[in-house]
Amino acid sequence: MKKFIKLSISICAILSGVSCTINLDPHEFDIEGIKVVSLSGIESVAVHPKLVGAKERELLLAATTVIVDEDEFTKVLTGEVEKVLKENSVHVNSDSEKSIEIQVVRVSLQPDRTTYCVIDYNRKLGEGEAYGFQSKAKEFSFITACENALKNAATDILNDSTTIKYLRGE
Amino acid sequence: MFRFIFYVFIALSTISCSTALKVDLVADEFRQDSLKYFVENHGSDERGLDRVIAFELQDRGYNISYGTKRDRPEDVDVLVVYEDRWQWDMSNYLIHMRIDLRSPKTNVLLGTGSSYQTSLARKPVNDVIKNIVSGMFDSK
Numbered sequence: 187m188k189k190f191i192k193l194s195i196s197i198c199a200i201l202s203g204v205s206c207t208i209n210l211d212p213h214e215f216d217i218e219g220i221k222v223v224s225l226s227g228i229e230s231v232a233v234h235p236k237l238v239g240a241k242e243r244e245l246l247l248a249a250t251t252v253i254v255d256e257d258e259f260t261k262v263l264t265g266e267v268e269k270v271l272k273e274n275s276v277h278v279n280s281d282s283e284k285s286i287e288i289q290v291v292r293v294s295l296q297p298d299r300t301t302y303c304v305i306d307y308n309r310k311l312g313e314g315e316a317y318g319f320q321s322k323a324k325e326f327s328f329i330t331a332c333e334n335a336l337k338n339a340a341t342d343i344l345n346d347s348t349t350i351k352y353l354r355g356e
Numbered sequence: 357m358f359r360f361i362f363y364v365f366i367a368l369s370t371i372s373c374s375t376a377l378k379v380d381l382v383a384d385e386f387r388q389d390s391l392k393y394f395v396e397n398h399g400s401d402e403r404g405l406d407r408v409i410a411f412e413l414q415d416r417g418y419n420i421s422y423g424t425k426r427d428r429p430e431d432v433d434v435l436v437v438y439e440d441r442w443q444w445d446m447s448n449y450l451i452h453m454r455i456d457l458r459s460p461k462t463n464v465l466l467g468t469g470s471s472y473q474t475s476l477a478r479k480p481v482n483d484v485i486k487n488i489v490s491g492m493f494d495s496k
Contacts, residue, residue: 245378246376246378291464291465292465292468294378294454294468294470296441296452296454296470296472297452297472298441298443298451298452306456306465306468308464308465315461315462316462316464317462317463317464318458318459318462318463318464318465319463
């Protein structure tokens with residue numbers, strides 16, 4: 187079904203004189219296989235999404251108009267981080283003393299011969315300051331590019347040495 | 357069949373000379389004359405786009421310097437970073453340019469603007485940068 191949607195988008199973009207409008211919904215992404223080096227020693231953590239409260243934005247990508255909503259990316263990224271923590275026997279509890287706050291601030295698509303999907307996000311540990319990060323991926327399909335960029339962001343958050351040290355209380 | 361070819365032709369012609377400028381006006385608190393800005397060359401730009409961006413901001417009255425990471429003063433308030441992507445088509449042209457404002461301390465994104473152009477629509481680098489900077493800093 188997903189391949190069919192991607193094919194339809196491509197045909198639509200090529201054949202249509204007028205632009206197509208596609209909603210880039212991260213909830214439909216297939217994000218599997220996030221690898222973590224080690225989460226041992228971490229008992230409990232709270233993962234909070236911080237929404238920017240922005241409206242959906244339209245991004246022009248050749249003959250296609252792509253609609254993105256950063257807050258939906260924040261929710262999916264937070265969900266993926268929570269999922270991996272649980273899979274690694276870390277107790278995810280909103281009341282935990284240790285907390286990670288995640289906020290996707292900008293999703294950009296950069297057309298080239300392929301498409302770059304760039305995700306700018308902030309990560310805050312406990313009551314500390316929010317730090318900005320960027321993850322990007324390049325694919326022929328912008329959907330796959332954004333899937334990979336989101337997966338890279340989750341992987342980076344869960345393997346970041348500062349985050350791991352904080353969660354372990356070191 | 358002819359109709360199909362016609363549609364493909366129209367679509368390709370439209371795509372081949374397209375441009376896209378995506379900019380949002382930077383928040384007031386990061387557009388202040390009192391702030392110190394630094395445009396940071398990412399190290400592989402030998403064309404000196406950092407200087408072009410710096411001059412655009414200087415023309416608007418901002419306190420700005422530019423250079424590589426080593427040149428960055430410690431008391432910078434706003435870091436200006438950019439990403440330039442070039443493509444070859446008879447000659448090199450700037451297919452994509454993105455300019456970000458970031459906090460020098462936390463790297464948090466404070467503002468961003470980007471421009472994309474195809475070969476047939478190619479504009480000089482200075483115009484591309486001017487359009488992005490104008491969209492980010494000039495109140496309408």
